[in-house]
Amino acid sequence: MPLDDLIAPNAVLPALKVNGKKQALQELAAKAAELTGGNERAILEVLIQREKLGSTAVGNGIAIPHGKLPNLPHLFGIFARLGRPIDFEALDGQPVDLVCLLLAPEGAGADHLKALARIARLLRGQDVAKTLREAEDGEAIYAILSASPVTDPQPPQQAA
């Protein structure tokens, strides 16, 4: 299942320039606040709170910071490709360059979990990450995110 219900075309950042994990979270929070009309500080706070439990980097250069926010109308995601990989305190030690933020409304419960699982499944496919890294611009990235069948991690047409 594609992620186009979670991530809008304007929520794709093809070349975000940040120097570290903290700045990445700040930039994502700022973008999320801009797009949802939420409070930037509150969003950042939620993300940092979650990172305190353990890094949301899932290995392979991918991180999925997430959190729960009151007053959010629906599940909301941002995808960012970083200009330069940063340390995200990943357990596998690899620097992270693909970040997918997910914010869930208070009480989203199972939907929140399912959305996270979907994002994780999509990004963990080896070739998906590779094609995302090689994609030319935001539009290409969005096309991958909204088209990739999650059940098959190897999209045939991008095998080259």
Added chain:
Amino acid sequence: MAALEIVNLTVLLGAVIVLAGILSSLVALRFGAPLLLIFLLIGVFAGESGPGGIKFNDVGIAFTVGSIALALILFDGGLRTRFQAFKNVLAPAGLLATVGVLVTAALVAPVAFFALDLSWTESLLVGAVIGSTDAAAVFFLIHTRGLRLRPRIAATLEVESGTNDPFAIFLTIILVEILAQGHGSWGEAAAELSVRALVGLALGLLGGQAVVGVMNRLGLPQGLHAPFVATAALVIFAATEATHGSGYLAAYVAGMIVGNRPTRAHNAIITFLDAVTWLAQIVMFVILGLLVWPERLLSSLVPALFVAFALTFIARPAAVFLCLWPFRYAWREKIFISWVGLRGAVGIFLASIPLLVGMPKAYIYFDVAFVVVLVSLLVQGWTLTPAARRLQVALPRSDAAPQRVELDLPGQTTHELVGYAVGANSLFLRRHVLPTWAKLALLVRDERVLSPLEGGAVRENDYVYFLAPLEKARALDRFFVDMPAPSAPDARLLGGFQVSADVTLGALAEIYGLSISEEDATLPLAEWFDQQFDDTPTEGDRLPLGAIEVVADRVVDGKVVTVGLDLADEPETPPGPLTWSGRLRAAVKPLISGLGLG
């Protein structure tokens, strides 16, 4: 003929008293009164100044019976102590059992000195007599109350109370010797103490090994395994005492060896010794109760209460906080361990040694010890459960343990048959997961015994019997707990998110909107894993938590360090590929991604 009459009468009286003790357990369970207290009071009532009017003042018999009972109780304690638990708390519990007893005795001594008008050595003897935490009392009370303590606290108390009796016994005997014969320096006493400990340890180890070896090699008739072990325990005890070692320590150590090594008829031994311990407990308390002379008790009541107060509120907490200071225990845990410093039969038993030896003022020790034990059982015994809840060291007992049937398989000693009824909500039926070491041997359905092949898939209300290694059998319990089904669809492992095991359940529940019980909210994941698994958790162990599952990701020294979160998957994904090609792909996929990661 008169002699015969007396014998019959004695047997009748003795049996009736013991019977009263056994029946009183019902009363105790119903009213929550400390059972041991009731045994003691039955002894008092049956005695000279009670309605029973039995004249009993043979300290020799009391001491002999007490020694036998104590040796068996300690052996049984060892039998139940698992190496794993023992290893983890050896340092703190060992310190409590030695230095702790010494500190307790030393801090009680000044109070005894002033309150009882004794010499310093005599005061120290008072301290030594009541210095040890009573294993039997602690575990009797905890078990009869149905308390489930956090594993580390339970293990600490278990090992401490199991090993400190021998130490308190040395200390008492040495002080009595010094008082009686006036010989010896403190250095000499310390040297003797270490010799006794070493001899006790060595003979206990040897004896335990010998028991295991003999039992596994000799084909004893079925019913005789357990009596053999019990009697062997007494032989080890007495032989060690005869060679100037600590027989009590030897009994405990031997018990631990037998309990942790694969043996024949393991379950029969455990059951038998459980019964023996009950009986030993009742007999010991009743006899000690018989020795009490309540009129005389009154004269030393007030000073004895002072001693009890000092012990409970100053000496024991000081000893606990001092000994546990180098280790990471929460203050709540230390307070609880202090409070559970229950005194029991060992104290009264030790106090009968001066009587036995015929020391001057010997009855003072006995009376003081009696009052202290009484107060301890009454006050601490009765408040044990609220204290555990208040201090948050008890576990919620929500997961009533499933009924487990264990069957020995003669011919070998490593495996046994473990049986369970399959409940609709058991983890086994919901997930079809089982440790690899457990093998389904047979199942019973609609009163018919079937082989796994005949039976096919296990259904609700089946009875299943697994072949499992002896020491791991208990770990199967959790698969058959009848837990309510989770609210979300089955989760499949995605891996990915990992959190530190220090994170509390509440924090996770907050972020992911999981429903958990309020009691669990403050619990760190590591401790939760500890609680949920009888054995130490291993990597890959998973537990349902609200709508998700948590997986022990990294385990170091038996402690979970990091925990993976397994989130709910899309419901439309089939639970597993059914075609051969699908299965092949599923099998190869992790290999490929694994290679890619490396």
